[in-house]
Amino acid sequence: MRVTILGSAAGGGFPQWNCACPNCSRVRAGAPHLKARSQAQVVVCVDAGECYLLNASPDLRSQILSTPLLAPSDSPRHTPIAGIFLTSADVDSVAGLLSLREFQPLHIYATPSVRRIVLEENRMFRVLERANPPVSWHDVPWNAWFSLGGEASGRASSLRCRAVPLGNVYPDYVSETLRRALPPEEAVIGLAFAQGNKQIFYAPALPGRSNEWKDWAGSSDVCLLDGTFWNDEELISTGVGTKTAREIGHLQLSGAGGLLQEFGSANRGRKILIHINNTNPILDEQSPEHREVRDAGWEIAYDGMEIDL
Numbered sequence: 001m002r003v004t005i006l007g008s009a010a011g012g013g014f015p016q017w018n019c020a021c022p023n024c025s026r027v028r029a030g031a032p033h034l035k036a037r038s039q040a041q042v043v044v045c046v047d048a049g050e051c052y053l054l055n056a057s058p059d060l061r062s063q064i065l066s067t068p069l070l071a072p073s074d075s076p077r078h079t080p081i082a083g084i085f086l087t088s089a090d091v092d093s094v095a096g097l098l099s100l101r102e103f104q105p106l107h108i109y110a111t112p113s114v115r116r117i118v119l120e121e122n123r124m125f126r127v128l129e130r131a132n133p134p135v136s137w138h139d140v141p142w143n144a145w146f147s148l149g150g151e152a153s154g155r156a157s158s159l160r161c162r163a164v165p166l167g168n169v170y171p172d173y174v175s176e177t178l179r180r181a182l183p184p185e186e187a188v189i190g191l192a193f194a195q196g197n198k199q200i201f202y203a204p205a206l207p208g209r210s211n212e213w214k215d216w217a218g219s220s221d222v223c224l225l226d227g228t229f230w231n232d233e234e235l236i237s238t239g240v241g242t243k244t245a246r247e248i249g250h251l252q253l254s255g256a257g258g259l260l261q262e263f264g265s266a267n268r269g270r271k272i273l274i275h276i277n278n279t280n281p282i283l284d285e286q287s288p289e290h291r292e293v294r295d296a297g298w299e300i301a302y303d304g305m306e307i308d309l
């Protein structure tokens, strides 16, 4: 399988349109040691005709257009996108679904709670039902591998998937009434994909309230993990927000209890940070924080990065 990083930044992208933090100002000015990044988007391709999107970023349309392997072939209406997996109902994860509204039958995999938030709290997404046949939603089962492709193409895929519950932070736009009705464990999931004896694990948000993800990340050939914030108080100290990283569902990278310490040398494969917020100092390739991450054996995802397994 081939994993392609179409976008590697957190919500807002890098630079963010209304942000003049030191990182955004420098990348806007063309500093050579910072790379612009679009909002986090990953695609897993089994072969040229069978690709799965991991989330649907707000930048999805331009990300698809700049990726030849996602171009349509043969008939007037066609896409190699066999399915879309949603790891949460965050705007960063679901907004791109509206860029897929051109009457294309699609398969979307999510927890029942994320499906309810998308369809009940945001009726605009029902635009996807105009396709013939309409978009099909599939519940991702817990604690079991499931095979892909059967629904989309009529033939079983060689790719298997497994959902791992990660925590209980629902987006703040969800109404209090619905939030109370939803089981906490369906808010944020990680995804393991396996083909043969190769495995990847994707978790762009780690709320840090369970440890099951460590086993999945540690046993994978490649893990793509939450690189959103360097410090828990990064949004406050840079003057762009009032909440801590933990309060909005992200485990910080540095310090006691941070990702670098929590997930050290126990893994066997490549460990890559993704979903990097524009305030994060690791985006500056000359910063001590960038060096610290690299010295600890981590890679930092960039737009266009390709991983073959």
Ligand SMILES: [Zn+2]
Pocket: 015, 016, 019, 020, 021, 022, 023, 024, 025, 278, 279
């Ligand atoms: Zn910024």
